[in-house]
Amino acid sequence: MKFMILLHSNAHFAQRWEALTPEQRTGFGADHLALTRELAGSGELVASEGLADPSLARWVSTAEGSPVVADGPFAETKEHLAGFYLVDVADAERAEEIAARVPDAVWGLVEVRPVLDMSGWDM
């Protein structure tokens, strides 16, 4: 079963991040790297990336019939996606176990969501 482990961030977290010592920040990154390596080693990792700052986001819409690209005017957005792990694991418990190992979990902003598949129950 595939699960998306979503790492959310917000202004409050960003402030706490800035207050960390360089050693603490390095440790944070090293823990991510170690977890990624471990998941790759166990054959559970599908993909994992950290995302650049939301100020760099471009918002694309074809709602008007042709593509419109804009900078995000969404200053009021409280939370944004900071990174993700896409894993393929035996069950939900294992996905939660991995999520608890994500360094961001100390901020309480890690979400585990099942990925939709193409199955169907025809009974």
Place this chain on the structure above:
Amino acid sequence: MSGAGAGPAVVEALRAAAPAALGTLARRHRDFGACEDALQEALVAASQTWAADGLPTNPTGWLVTTATRRLVEGLRRDTARRRREELDARREPPPAEVAPGDDTVALLLLCCHPALRTPSQVALTLRAVGGLTTAEIARGLLLPEATVAQRISRAKAKLTEVGRTFADPDDDERRARLPAVLAVLSLVFTEGHTASAGDVLARTDLTEEAIRLTRRLADALADAPERGEALGLLALMLLTDARRAARTGPDGRLVPLAEQDRTRWDATRLAEGTALVTEVLREGVPGPYTVQAAIAAVHAEAGRAQDTDWPQVLALYDTLVGFWPDPMARLGRLVALGEVRGPEAALAALDALDEPGLRDHHRVPAVRGHLAEAAGRSDEAVAAYREAARRALSDPERAYLLDRASRLRTAGPVT
């Protein structure tokens, strides 16, 4: 499959020969991981050579000889120069006698060893027993090839770590560990069946692979008492797969059993599955796969949905939930109960569910919607279908449930 470009006869021959070759190699050399790697190389070589020169008279022997050469070459590369002379003596592979008997059971037990996590068991089984390449497995499981490659090499390392080498299982070992093998084969089937509505072209057909391996397992079990459940699982796969063409509409939508065009069911598969389940039921006490197959066979017998022998389906579900605690069995039983005793009775039974694991199952609202609709309680049905759609774990199911809700909303009388 193994080796793109090789014809179906070559592919069939080399995959039929692969387990016996691996068994022979593993008996002789002990190091299962190295043997499995060497066999993969031999399979690739075979797919080219056999396609060009025709099938060898003894395909298994050919594979053993070629793989042994690879193994010895590997040894030579790994060994210090001063050992070369000595090792040169081993350069010519010993005559490839193939171990008598069928190693399928022993190989499956090894690949489904309890020290491995289920996803690893699946990948290793498909490669070591199925003879699929890592790329083919990755396509089948919709995973990056690197993930599957790592899963396989990690699984082999884990087997070495826990000291498991290839060995003939005794009766106790076989009895204790065969359920894990059946679970893995069932999972391979489900992975394939799951994809039938998806991107079929890009996928390796894991459904066919699961059927092939289960058939092979049942043959290899010969007179063992566990053969019944292996045949039961085979019957279940055949009967389920027979409905494949009918279970998705032209637009990829899920078509429930009651609405399927039964003329599109595969009559050959239905006949074989039904015959198998009849045979197993005659022989002794059935296991959970056999009972599920029996339920599928009752559905198969009905030319029209309204001809279904629901009392028999319900009786089989009663048996099934007695020894198989799976929520799907309990929910299937409620659907059958609704058909036999009426939707109100089934809704009351659904309300009375008190096991948290069952009451919170994501398919409970789907069953509630179905029963409420049958009871004429449209509002309740619409709410349940929408809740079910929110909680659905698959795209076709979500679309089906939303469709069901909107049909009731627009056409059905609101009570």
